Amino acid sequence: MALMEGRAGFVTGAGAGIGEAIAKRIAAEGASVVVADVDDAGGERVVREITEAGGTASYLHVDVSSEDDVRAMVDAVVERYGTLDFAMNNAGIGHLPVPLHEMETAQYDKVMAIDARGVFLGLKYAIAYMREHDIAGSIVNTASGTGLKASKGLTAYVTSKHAAVGLTRMAAIDYAEHGIRVNAVAPGSVKTPQMVAQPADIVAGYEALMPSKRMARPEEIAAAVVWLLSDEASYVSGDIVEVDFGYLQAG
Numbered sequence: 001m002a003l004m005e006g007r008a009g010f011v012t013g014a015g016a017g018i019g020e021a022i023a024k025r026i027a028a029e030g031a032s033v034v035v036a037d038v039d040d041a042g043g044e045r046v047v048r049e050i051t052e053a054g055g056t057a058s059y060l061h062v063d064v065s066s067e068d069d070v071r072a073m074v075d076a077v078v079e080r081y082g083t084l085d086f087a088m089n090n091a092g093i094g095h096l097p098v099p100l101h102e103m104e105t106a107q108y109d110k111v112m113a114i115d116a117r118g119v120f121l122g123l124k125y126a127i128a129y130m131r132e133h134d135i136a137g138s139i140v141n142t143a144s145g146t147g148l149k150a151s152k153g154l155t156a157y158v159t160s161k162h163a164a165v166g167l168t169r170m171a172a173i174d175y176a177e178h179g180i181r182v183n184a185v186a187p188g189s190v191k192t193p194q195m196v197a198q199p200a201d202i203v204a205g206y207e208a209l210m211p212s213k214r215m216a217r218p219e220e221i222a223a224a225v226v227w228l229l230s231d232e233a234s235y236v237s238g239d240i241v242e243v244d245f246g247y248l249q250a251g
């Protein structure tokens with residue numbers, strides 16, 4: 001029995017990397033998925049690949065920092081698939097390390113808008129629909145190890161991911177009595193196409209940093225997400241699942 005048969009929802013940032021792997025795995029588990037991204041070509045490619053593999057998916061251009069876009073995304077899931085019972089707030093951007101006092105305020109605002117406000121909006125509109133229709137749905141947010149620990153030079157990213165962790169914990173306790181579960185995954189370093197496109201010595205540095213001496217494959221993050229979204233995790237909420245082969249615990 002597929003883990004998400006008959007379910008419907010969205011994955012943000014699903015046009016590449018971790019979000020792409022999550023959308024593909026969720027669709028393979030029987031769910032209908034709105035693939036949401038600002039990269040239209042990437043999102044449409046992922047939909048094509050899901051459809052060719054026999055899954056159900058459709059693309060929507062969504063900037064997760066836009067309240068109108070996020071509201072429209074929830075409406076689109078319901079219009080296209082009849083309900084919304086899961087949400088995956090995955091879209092996020094990073095930035096190069098820079099001391100706090102040298103960080104451009106506009107850059108700080110942009111990272112916070114996508115990585116923190118985007119998660120807030122995704123939670124707000126998905127939960128509003130679930131409450132209105134008395135749906136005990138499940139939501140996962142993509143945080144990061146940097147949501148639980150500082151990392152030199154990454155002021156905006158670390159702050160935004162701490163916010164994603166706080167939002168996860170808050171939503172989990174606020175809606176527990178309605179059966180809505182909210183969790184986050186906290187990946188370490190993940191071998192996405194964008195990560196691999198960096199100079200070879202930087203990639204090797206990330207691999208060496210991991211206790212496992214390798215980065216995660218995006219599919220390994222997707223496996224944790226699909227478990228959290230599914231009924232297999234029916235008593236798990238408010239959890240930040242570290243998917244990093246012990247990296248955070250190693251110090």
Ligand SMILES: NC(=O)c1ccc[n+]([C@@H]2O[C@H](COP(=O)([O-])OP(=O)(O)OC[C@H]3O[C@@H](n4cnc5c(N)ncnc54)[C@H](O)[C@@H]3O)[C@@H](O)[C@H]2O)c1
Pocket residue numbers: 012013014015016017018019036037038039042062063064065090091092093094114142143144145186187188189190191192193194195
């Ligand atoms: N790759 C890693 O090592 C790693 C580690 C920990 C956490 N994460 C987190 O995982 C998530 C996915 O990262 P990734 O590595 O797959 O990145 P990626 O850059 O490969 O993919 C991110 C996707 O999000 C989309 N996106 C960017 N801004 C958006 C916006 N405003 N609205 C909608 N979509 C937007 C991009 O177009 C892209 O398709 C992010 O939240 C990231 O912070 C990544």
